[in-house]
Amino acid sequence: MTGETERREAAEQLALTLVGAGMQRMGARTIAAFMFTEKDSLTAGDLAEFLGVSAGSVSGAVRMVAQMGLIERIYVAGSRREHFRMLDNAWTTLYSRQHSVVDEVLRAVEKGVEAVGPGLAHDRLTYMRDFYTFLINEAPVLVERFERQRRGEPRS
Missing domain, CATH: 1.10.10.10 (Winged helix-like DNA-binding domain superfamily/Winged helix DNA-binding domain)
Known part of the structure; x- marks a missing residue:
């Protein structure tokens, strides 16, 4: 020990x-x-x-x-x-709570996308928005997969 x-x-x-x-x-x-x-x-x-x-x-x-x-x-x-x-479930709870911060960032980025015209700034902001939207949508799926794995359930 x-x-x-x-x-x-x-x-x-x-x-x-x-x-x-x-x-x-x-x-x-x-x-x-x-x-x-x-x-x-x-x-x-x-x-x-x-x-x-x-x-x-x-x-x-x-x-x-x-x-x-x-x-x-x-x-x-x-x-x-x-x-x-x-x-x-402390870590999955913490991970899930971080979405509120990402939601705020996304709102600000969306305003930025609307505020700029076509160009490099628009491309950067759109990429950031799309990436964080993807993460937010995938996070619940990842947490559920993790919990199933911890319970020993087969992958689906």
Whole structure:
């Protein structure tokens, strides 16, 4: 079995990779803590201990990760603390939520297509619009295929 040091180093490597992809550092470290824990749920104190920071410093990160749709607040009988757990479908939920951003981009691009006449700018904007429209239309199909694969169902 892997030791605690290796687990923490792997968690920090994941967090650094997420930071490199544009995520805030504490949010990335919080996601990594949830990914690497063997516990069903974590409190702010658990996160602070795992990350080596104060419990207060994780509250904003927990809020951000919850807003992303990756974790949820749960009730734990007999505990007075707030507990959070990672959602089973966190990654497909996050992937699906990103469509709202793409929808906004598409609206802006469509205005651009309408605002310019034929030419290079029109070609660029049309290509961008068509590409993101394709992605939005294909995403639900990909998520469903992934879920069927995870359940062990044959490909159709």
